[in-house]
Amino acid sequence: xxxxRNLAFAAAGxxxxxxxxTNPYTGEREAGKSGIYGGxxxxxxxxxxxxxxxSKDRGKGALIGAAVGGAAGGGYGxxxxxxxxxxxxxxxxxxxQVQRNGDDLKLIMPGNITFASNSADISSGFYPTLxxxxxxxKEFDKNGIDIVGHTDSTGSLELNQNLSNRRAQSVASYxxxxxxxxxxISSYGAGPSQPIASNDSEAGRAQNRRVEINLRPxx
Numbered sequence: 001x002x003x004x005r006n007l008a009f010a011a012a013g014x015x016x017x018x019x020x021x022t023n024p025y026t027g028e029r030e031a032g033k034s035g036i037y038g039g040x041x042x043x044x045x046x047x048x049x050x051x052x053x054x055s056k057d058r059g060k061g062a063l064i065g066a067a068v069g070g071a072a073g074g075g076y077g078x079x080x081x082x083x084x085x086x087x088x089x090x091x092x093x094x095x096x097q098v099q100r101n102g103d104d105l106k107l108i109m110p111g112n113i114t115f116a117s118n119s120a121d122i123s124s125g126f127y128p129t130l131x132x133x134x135x136x137x138k139e140f141d142k143n144g145i146d147i148v149g150h151t152d153s154t155g156s157l158e159l160n161q162n163l164s165n166r167r168a169q170s171v172a173s174y175x176x177x178x179x180x181x182x183x184x185i186s187s188y189g190a191g192p193s194q195p196i197a198s199n200d201s202e203a204g205r206a207q208n209r210r211v212e213i214n215l216r217p218x219x
């Protein structure tokens with residue numbers, strides 16, 4: 001009983017330590033997302049460490065497991081924290097949205113700032129934004145980059161599918177041509193199949209005409 005109580009205290013302590021990170025842009029100590037992931041990793045590691053150790057070494061196994069789990073859990077979470085901050089800073093005022101879901105980041109690029117109507121040629125005004133993305137993707141090279149083209153429902157399914165494919169490929173080709181490793185990049189078109197707004201209004205259709213870049217951990 002005492003050993004398991006010590007396990008709980010140890011895991012809790014490591015969780016608190018893992019939960020405090022320093023924001024690389026403000027210099028402030030804070031309990032960020034990486035701290036949450038590190039804490040979860042610490043508790044999980046403690047349980048596994050204790051379960052796989054002999055009865056007399058359970059306390060020691062729990063401490064080792066908690067430390068390893070906390071480091072593994074917090075490492076990529078902290079990486080995504082810093083990448084998210086850099087992207088938000090870099091893309092401010094460009095019209096590109098940055099969304100975070102766990103360890104995944106999504107960049108939503110509206111069609112009105114990326115491509116001319118019914119065209120897969122990148123708009124000249126969007127090149128500076130893409131160049132900023134190239135810089136960030138080179139600095140943060142631990143992500144896979146999934147590029148997805150989307151359209152509204154106007155016109156035939158074949159036309160929209162083809163257009164969304166070509167737009168996604170245009171962005172992918174630009175990134176790889178400017179030094180982002182092609183092995184990290186995938187692209188495809190979803191056509192009108194994944195709307196984020198109603199296609200019954202012009203405002204809704206404008207939202208649906210977009211390109212998304214999904215950043216995920218490399219396998």
